[in-house]
Amino acid sequence: MSSFRPQNNRAWLGVLPVVLIVAFSAVIPLMTVVNYSVQDILDFNTRFFVGLQWYEQTLNDPRFIEAFLRQVAFSLTILTIQIPLGIWVAKGIPQNSRMTPLILVVLAMPLLIPWNVVGTIWQIFARPDIGLLGVTINALGITYNYTSDPLHAWITLVMMDVWHWTSLVALLAFAGLTSIPQPFYQAAELDGANRWQMFRYVELPRLRGVLIIAVLLRLMDSFMIYTEPFVLTGGGPGNATTLLSQHLATMAVGQFDLGPAAAFSVIYFLFILLFCWLFYSSVVARNED
């Protein structure tokens, strides 16, 4: 059969722009990092090939392991809060009201604020001396100071991320909810479904697609979070809120350890890839049965 297929390689020209863009934006920088990760770079003219030494060192570095565990804890925490909360918010948005566009715009506002500004907002907002939130909590008789108490710093960090990103989940879920045809609700009502069943058997199955996207986006983004915690806590108190990217930046920029930082980056990248793959394949596998 294949011998009858007309040979026309000109089609490859059409793909060329994409290949070039992807090469320059992703493949070449990534390969540069891979290249750095197997060398000891003293300066740009003095390099030694060191094999997998930096990888071994990184994986055995207790500070890396701590930052990694903190990172996993952070991503899981914000996912467990943001996904249900986002769905709940989406369910509260009226679908055919004159208020709907306004609500959507207001909801989208946190997403439009530059990330370092988000960090600054919360840094001031949560301050126990002048911040509205900090002062209020302390006035209620609860001692709260995110700059000195690691737990408070964590709670503040999670609150900030929830405030910043729940809107994204809510908007995605809202888009999913509006695409459910009315007869599905009518049928469920005639079948005597209660509100929980309506959600569990009508809405949730039809939100699957957007929720997969939402979880993947939030998982990747939260795993790479840098700017907001950097502005809010700078990783402190101590190393209590030092997440992976913060640790990496300290190595690469602060200490100029290019080789170890590159190995760190590759490991970091592979972990994100692995988590997304694990999540996606487990969901898709359940889809097949």
Place this chain on the structure above:
Amino acid sequence: MAAVDLQQIGFTYPGATEATLSDLNLSVADGEAHALLGASGAGKTTLLNLLSGILHPTNGQLHFNGEDVSQLSGRARNVAQVFQFPVLYESLNVSENLAFPLRNSGFARQVIDERVTYICDELELGQLLEQKPRALSLFQKQLVAVGKALARPDVSLVLLDEPLTAVEPKIKWQLRQTLRRVQADLQVTMIYVTHDQTEALTFADRVSILAAGGILQTDTPEVVYQSPQHEFVGHFVGSPGMNFVAADALSVSTAQRIGFRPEWAQLSNAGQLSGTLQRVRIEGAQQGQPAGLMVLDTAHGEVVVRGQLPDVQDRLIGSQLQVQVLRGVAFTNEQQVGSHEFV
């Protein structure tokens, strides 16, 4: 099951100046297969929503077995509905889908299992019980949706909202046959809403023709076809619909207009009407001769005649022919006032 009785039902949408339905009366017997036939905009969907409890009548009353259910929800009325496209629970398999309404009604597990098995046998779904909806064809999905609507043994009324729309033409008849058989076996009261006359006439015990917010005629398909009570019914039912000519043209003085079906007329040398043959359409053959429709332009408008086509049909187009009307239905002010045999 329930006998359904609509008494002077009227409905006006909030904010609308004109009523969508007014003074509508309809009785559907317990266990009857009833079709509501109407063109788009006739108020079919509104009537359907009134029956399913999504809307509540502005005037009049809706009775199920003599009990006023006008203001009750569809759930409280125990209505089930099949929609234009298959509406199933995608995360549940076929047998769980069928059991869903039964579980929510609090039936015992054994009763549920028996009922699901029974419905599956009726609809021949046995092979598919463990399948998820996404693995099924559109036809099978709609069959399961029908099964789900019929699952509860205590359902009072099953509404079908153009259930064959999404099914491909080739197997439409198959689903229609199945529906008809199941309806007869289970003796459920069914109301089938459609704009497709073939579906209405072949499915139902009785048909109601709906136009401009009211019911023009309710009768068996046979009577609706043979003796339309209103000119619109004669025109709307049949393909093509009735021909209408002024009564004088057929020497009738007791009515304004005479309506006759294409097959109630024939070409003849001694016809009452004469006209120019415009075009013909072959539908098949009668006694070895091509047969079909002949469209003539007469002094009383276009007239369509069904029957054997003249031998050399192409050469006759444009020629003057005479049409003999054998029988017709007489109308005055669009209402039927009797029928006439002209031979």
